[in-house]
Amino acid sequence: MSPCGQAEDVPIQKRDCMLGARTSPSALSAQREQSSRAVCDVSINAPCSLGTRAPSPALSAKCEQSPEQFPLLPDDHVHIWRVPLNQSSERTALSLEVLSPDEREKAARFRFDKDRNQFVQARAALRTILSEYLNVPPQNLEFSYGTHGKPALANGHASSNLRFNLSRRAGLALIAVTRGRELGVDVELVRADVPFFEIADVSFSSAESATLHSLPESLRVAGFYNCWTRKEAYVKARGEGLSFPLKQFDVSLTPGEPPMLLNVRDDILSLHDDMPPVHDKVVSIRDDVDEVDRWTLQELPVGENYVAALAVEGTNLNVTCRDWA
Numbered sequence: 001m002s003p004c005g006q007a008e009d010v011p012i013q014k015r016d017c018m019l020g021a022r023t024s025p026s027a028l029s030a031q032r033e034q035s036s037r038a039v040c041d042v043s044i045n046a047p048c049s050l051g052t053r054a055p056s057p058a059l060s061a062k063c064e065q066s067p068e069q070f071p072l073l074p075d076d077h078v079h080i081w082r083v084p085l086n087q088s089s090e091r092t093a094l095s096l097e098v099l100s101p102d103e104r105e106k107a108a109r110f111r112f113d114k115d116r117n118q119f120v121q122a123r124a125a126l127r128t129i130l131s132e133y134l135n136v137p138p139q140n141l142e143f144s145y146g147t148h149g150k151p152a153l154a155n156g157h158a159s160s161n162l163r164f165n166l167s168r169r170a171g172l173a174l175i176a177v178t179r180g181r182e183l184g185v186d187v188e189l190v191r192a193d194v195p196f197f198e199i200a201d202v203s204f205s206s207a208e209s210a211t212l213h214s215l216p217e218s219l220r221v222a223g224f225y226n227c228w229t230r231k232e233a234y235v236k237a238r239g240e241g242l243s244f245p246l247k248q249f250d251v252s253l254t255p256g257e258p259p260m261l262l263n264v265r266d267d268i269l270s271l272h273d274d275m276p277p278v279h280d281k282v283v284s285i286r287d288d289v290d291e292v293d294r295w296t297l298q299e300l301p302v303g304e305n306y307v308a309a310l311a312v313e314g315t316n317l318n319v320t321c322r323d324w325a
């Protein structure tokens, strides 16, 4: 099922919003936020308290009434925008116009047109969505980049406290937006023909690999992608990407069990987590409990052939998924 509980081939509802000026979020009253029209909307109330190790409740994915105007973003909300990357070449050319010179340079470096077009469409959608929250033209937004390349809004937009992260895969981008808390998102297209165990040996912790091996064959694909997307979302939330050792932490992966960050080992020796632990006064392998408690992991039901995850600082957050087109 799709995030809306509809068959995946139901086209994403079109909204006439790309690149155009739209109503400023600041101009919207709370009452207007409640006024509605039918838009594909998935509510994921995610009071997943990692601190108390309480499990996330089951996702309540449903189509519900959504505001006609651009939605307000209270501090304890996370908006997930689902962006299809299937524009015509004319529309992609228009999208290119909102990109900054450095983004256009990056676009020009893609070897294949398809990859270039998807980067352009996703970046233009990111600019346009953020511009709606900020009430500035999309081409006026400035990004800064962390040490490992994580984009953020540059200082000029600091007062909004807006944070975002983007992931794109095989014709779909997810853009996650919140205020005042770090977040990371990852989406993957499910393929049943990947060498799960080989990849797990290289990229998963020994605990995760063991769990994967223990799953019945029918659950292995789902378990693998649960693990992969949760790990990527977490390292993206931290801003370190794949430069953060993937074996240094464990996530839950068993289908049907709540998404959770289980352990983060705070010592580089844990890279070799298949080695017997070494205990002396110089080195130790410890679990970083504060780090585990800092994050909520959430599965995002974005489409039948995709698996996606969100990692976000804090607990008791309201996560809502909407379509952008």
Ligand SMILES: CC(C)(COP(=O)(O)OP(=O)(O)OC[C@H]1O[C@@H](n2cnc3c(N)ncnc32)[C@H](O)[C@@H]1OP(=O)(O)O)[C@@H](O)C(=O)NCCC(=O)NCCS
Pocket: 119, 122, 123, 147, 148, 149, 150, 151, 165, 166, 167, 168, 169, 184, 185, 186, 187, 232, 235, 236, 237, 238, 239, 240, 241, 242, 243
């Ligand atoms: C971040 C990373 C995990 C993304 O991998 P991916 O699965 O191929 O890509 P996704 O589609 O999920 O995410 C890409 C998006 O994440 C964002 N991103 C880039 N670097 C990021 C980082 N370090 N942390 C979080 N998000 C990042 C960007 O918006 C990027 O979109 P863009 O390519 O349109 O600019 C991977 O690129 C990585 O590890 N990068 C770090 C590399 C590094 O350490 N470089 C150091 C020298 S700069």
